[in-house]
Amino acid sequence: MTSTAPEHPCQALCARLGVRYPVLQGGMTFGSDGRLVAAVSNAGGLGTLGTFHYRTAERVREQLAVIRAATDRPFSVNVPFFEASFELVEALARQDGVRTFTLGGWFSEPMARLKEELGLTVLVSVNSPTVARMVAERPLDALIVQGNESGGANNQFGTAQLFDLVAPTVSVPVVLAGGQWDGRDLFAALARGAAGVQLGTRFFFCDESPLHPTIKEQVLDQNLKRPLTTALVPVSDTLNMRFVTNKAWRTAMKEGEVEAIFRDKERVFDLSRAYFEPQAKPILLYAGTGLYRLRAIEPAGAVVEGIVGEYRALAARAMPAL
Ligand SMILES: Cc1cc2nc3c(=O)[nH]c(=O)nc-3n(C[C@H](O)[C@H](O)[C@H](O)COP(=O)(O)O)c2cc1C
Numbered sequence: 001m002t003s004t005a006p007e008h009p010c011q012a013l014c015a016r017l018g019v020r021y022p023v024l025q026g027g028m029t030f031g032s033d034g035r036l037v038a039a040v041s042n043a044g045g046l047g048t049l050g051t052f053h054y055r056t057a058e059r060v061r062e063q064l065a066v067i068r069a070a071t072d073r074p075f076s077v078n079v080p081f082f083e084a085s086f087e088l089v090e091a092l093a094r095q096d097g098v099r100t101f102t103l104g105g106w107f108s109e110p111m112a113r114l115k116e117e118l119g120l121t122v123l124v125s126v127n128s129p130t131v132a133r134m135v136a137e138r139p140l141d142a143l144i145v146q147g148n149e150s151g152g153a154n155n156q157f158g159t160a161q162l163f164d165l166v167a168p169t170v171s172v173p174v175v176l177a178g179g180q181w182d183g184r185d186l187f188a189a190l191a192r193g194a195a196g197v198q199l200g201t202r203f204f205f206c207d208e209s210p211l212h213p214t215i216k217e218q219v220l221d222q223n224l225k226r227p228l229t230t231a232l233v234p235v236s237d238t239l240n241m242r243f244v245t246n247k248a249w250r251t252a253m254k255e256g257e258v259e260a261i262f263r264d265k266e267r268v269f270d271l272s273r274a275y276f277e278p279q280a281k282p283i284l285l286y287a288g289t290g291l292y293r294l295r296a297i298e299p300a301g302a303v304v305e306g307i308v309g310e311y312r313a314l315a316a317r318a319m320p321a322l
Contacts, residue, residue: 025200026200026203080104093114100122104153147160174193180198202293242286
């Protein structure tokens with residue numbers, strides 16, 4: 001008789017997404033364009049297109065064309081919670097044939113109907129147990145728990161804490177996001193029972209990201225001289241953003257600028273526009289806690305391969321018998 005080991009959640013996740021590795025690149029509003037998405041998907045991970053910054057379906061379509069010209073591998077489109085989230089998903093699913101979505105903090109009833117009608121794959125990213133509870137009854141394919149180590153929109157919970165609070169309440173694969181960086185993190189995530197890892201910051205600082213090269217190089221130089229730290233800043237009652245603690249951040253904090261920016265959506269867009277232009281001096285910059293581990297600006301494919309290679313080396317090594 002042969003006994004088969006039970007399937008690890010990472011296998012269910014990879015099968016559902018049609019990807020080789022349980023390594024996801026998180027959607028980043030302006031930081032994950034078509035070029036980056038295609039590079040990650042071509043390397044066997046799941047690339048995810050950010051959309052918030054593009055604002056219209058037409059501009060998202062330009063990025064879809066970039067992705068499809070460069071890869072035929074699966075990819076996802078991230079649509080965070082905002083007024084017209086469902087309309088955007090519906091347009092992209094019906095008119096453009098997008099089949100995988102990563103919803104940022106929402107999963108409405110019309111969305112569940114659309115998923116069933118078109119056979120969509122739907123991942124939902126949550127940053128608190130409350131939001132996880134709100135979507136838990138929906139027909140999710142996977143849940144991403146994003147802890148406040150991340151460079152994205154955070155709540156009060158750390159990544160491991162959120163996993164421990166949320167994973168026992170759902171039956172779908174759960175992916176860790178927030179502070180994930182290398183093969184050790186993937187190994188630890190799978191050992192914890194998670195289905196995979198989602199990385200934002202590391203891909204934000206890779207070759208193909210649209211962040212201007214002068215900013216990437218400046219951050220890398222500073223980090224190699226003295227490890228960069230980040231700070232979590234409350235910008236509203238429920239939202240915390242994490243920034244590099246550089247001079248621009250110190251000045252903005254002293255002048256109450258960070259909160260002022262987040263009171264005005266247009267100023268948030270202005271801030272992101274600066275990321276596409278050459279910068280001689282440090283600017284206010286989002287990043288997750290993992291940034292101190294940035295050692296090179298690498299192609300996204302090398303990042304994915306590096307993570308998988310490190311994971312394999314660890315998985316091949318027997319742990320001491322206690
Ligand atoms: C610059 C930046 C922008 C982001 N924008 C979004 C977004 O638009 N929607 C979303 O669901 N998550 C967003 N995120 C979160 C990422 O998808 C990912 O979950 C997170 O960055 C993982 O944590 P890490 O930064 O520590 O790797 C963003 C992250 C960064 C760094």
